[in-house]
Amino acid sequence: MQQRIEALLSKYGLTDFQKLVLVATSSIPKGKTATYKEIAKRIGKPKAYRAVGNALAANPLPVVIPCHRVIKSNGSVGSYSRRGGAAAKLRLLKRENASSLKGL
């Protein structure tokens, strides 16, 4: 479970906050998406939405952590690993979960 992820992240040299965010992200239910704020709230820092994005940006396990499932509060995908990646992320979400996206 997520516990496995935390142990894995530990060897990546990440901090507690990083691991916390990544684990919370990996815990996102299938067929659904979570907002940065939701993740921040989940880890106990509802105001750390920005830090949450930072943690996801350092996500060393993109195969275990569906960072593409994490979007903005207004329904937009926000950004991704690199510029323009948002389009791929949106496409991925539509193909994987078809969640409540904004619609481009």
Add this chain to the structure above:
DNA sequence: CCCGATTCCCCGC
């Protein structure tokens, strides 16, 4: 010290 995958509030029309 500065920046970053964000969010919310206020103002104007």
Add this chain to the structure above:
DNA sequence: GCGGGGAATCGGG
């Protein structure tokens, strides 16, 4: 009611 801009906030290098 809608759109745009600025400030606030948290952590990491």
